[in-house]
Amino acid sequence: MNKVLIVEDEALIAEHLHLILSKDLGIDADIAYKAKAARKMLQEKTYDLILVDINLESERSGLELAAEIEEYAWGDYLFLTAQTDKGVLEEARKLHPKAYLVKPFKDIEVSMAVGLALKNEDEGLGDLVFKDGWTTVKLPIASIRYAEADGNYIKLFSTERSYLIRYSLSWFYDQVADKDFLKIHRARVVNTRIIKRYNRSTVDIGGEELPVSKSGYQALATLFEK
Numbered sequence: 001m002n003k004v005l006i007v008e009d010e011a012l013i014a015e016h017l018h019l020i021l022s023k024d025l026g027i028d029a030d031i032a033y034k035a036k037a038a039r040k041m042l043q044e045k046t047y048d049l050i051l052v053d054i055n056l057e058s059e060r061s062g063l064e065l066a067a068e069i070e071e072y073a074w075g076d077y078l079f080l081t082a083q084t085d086k087g088v089l090e091e092a093r094k095l096h097p098k099a100y101l102v103k104p105f106k107d108i109e110v111s112m113a114v115g116l117a118l119k120n121e122d123e124g125l126g127d128l129v130f131k132d133g134w135t136t137v138k139l140p141i142a143s144i145r146y147a148e149a150d151g152n153y154i155k156l157f158s159t160e161r162s163y164l165i166r167y168s169l170s171w172f173y174d175q176v177a178d179k180d181f182l183k184i185h186r187a188r189v190v191n192t193r194i195i196k197r198y199n200r201s202t203v204d205i206g207g208e209e210l211p212v213s214k215s216g217y218q219a220l221a222t223l224f225e226k
Contacts, residue, residue: 002048002118003159004029007038007065008080009056013103017051017080017110024111025118035065042074046194046206048142049117050077051101054092063088066095073193073224078113080105128156128175130165137163141179145194145205147172149187182223184216192223 004021006029008014014031021027030045032038035056042050050069056062062079069077079092082103098117101110127138143158149169156163156172173181173189180192184203188210196204200217203210212220 002027003046004114004118005038005041005045005047005050006031007035007050007056007062008053009033010053013053013080020107020110021114024107025115027114035061038065039068042069042072043196044207046196047075049098049114050075051080051114052077052097054079054081054088063091063095066092066097070096073195075193076117078117126179128172130163130167132163132165139163141176142193144176144181144191146188146190146210182216182219184220185211185213188216195220195224198224 004027006014006017018029021029032041052062052066054062076098079097079100099113101113126141128141129138145157148155153164154167154169154172173183181189182192183189194205196206198220203212
């Protein structure tokens with residue numbers, strides 16, 4: 001299931017958005033009413049999409065949060081706005097939201113914009129096709145958190161469940177190396193989109209820490225500090 005965060009300081013609007021996403025898309029979204037709360041949630045969890053009110057608490061706090069989302073690669077986002085100030089809109093155009101939702105919005109506009117953003121995100125990476133026993137599985141690559149070698153098998157950990165399949169880690173990495181995945185250890189490959197922080201010994205992927213080798217740390221530093 002896709003994970004969505006709503007960042008909106010007007011409770012009625014936030015709750016209405018939550019209802020739309022639940023009813024139309026089957027998404028149980030999280031809500032942050034303040035930028036500070038949103039930052040904490042983004043540091044602790046991984047989201048597929050973030051809905052950010054431009055006029056959050058103060059005139060530009062939503063823009064500041066969006067800039068941080070891009071800087072720290074916290075995920076894709078949409079802007080929610082009733083803003084007509086030309087200076088604010090010009091500043092917003094320097095950022096890279098997936099779309100804008102203009103208040104007051106209709107339910108269908110919300111569900112279409114969010115659904116399309118999530119669909120494009122998933123389809124951009126494609127599917128990983130493999131055999132699980134007698135069953136052929138098509139797993140969206142965007143849903144894979146990491147893979148771990150286990151003897152002659154690999155464990156795949158997705159957002160929904162885990163798989164133990166008779167493939168090598170090298171086979172897996174060949175399938176996903178050009179799709180935002182990185183080998184951080186001789187036994188692990190991780191989805192770099194969900195990395196929250198890292199150091200010389202571990203990487204945090206949102207509540208779970210994985211060991212990092214020396215070469216894995218160097219690869220992470222090359223990717224994120226270039």
